[in-house]
Amino acid sequence: MKSLKAAMLAAAMVAMVASAHAAQTPSVELGKKLFNDPKLGGATGAKTCASCHPNGTGLEFSSESPKLAQNINTCLTRAMNGAPLPDNSVEIKSLILYHQSFK
Ligand code: HEC
Numbered sequence: 051m052k053s054l055k056a057a058m059l060a061a062a063m064v065a066m067v068a069s070a071h072a073a074q075t076p077s078v079e080l081g082k083k084l085f086n087d088p089k090l091g092g093a094t095g096a097k098t099c100a101s102c103h104p105n106g107t108g109l110e111f112s113s114e115s116p117k118l119a120q121n122i123n124t125c126l127t128r129a130m131n132g133a134p135l136p137d138n139s140v141e142i143k144s145l146i147l148y149h150q151s152f153k
Contacts, residue, residue, distance in 0.1 A: 078151050080144035085145065086099070090130065090132055091134065093132035099125065099130075109152050113149045122142065122146075
């Protein structure tokens with residue numbers, strides 16, 4: 051009986067982790083949302099990525115650069131005064147997916 055309880059608890063925990071993970075999955079949709087978010091990286095101005103790159107205009111080939119993440123963070127810090135997004139964050143991964151969708 052004890053092991054059954056333990057198994058049920060383990061299954062519940064797996065389900066919880068899985069659903070928490072689902073909310074944290076990078077996506078093009080989230081990338082698009084962040085691209086239009088003036089508060090990205092804690093920025094406090096009115097500008098968004100889209101202010102200068104409407105719908106990704108001019109960024110069609112940006113995802114071919116191995117420095118895409120760095121380029122995104124350069125714009126975020128210099129043009130929007132935001133804090134750089136960590137390499138493994140859902141935010142940067144989603145923005146990369148969104149940039150890849152411009153092609
Ligand atoms: C104030 C205007 C401005 C804002 C805001 C801005 N950018 Fe930029 N961005 C530029 C300029 C200017 C360049 C360099 C010229 C170019 O490549 O278009 C550039 C370049 C880039 C590049 C490299 C382009 C390439 O071809 O490799 C990427 C990627 C990029 N921006 C993404 C972003 C993202 C993501 C945001 C929001 C976090 C953002 N930019 C916000 C003006 C801006």
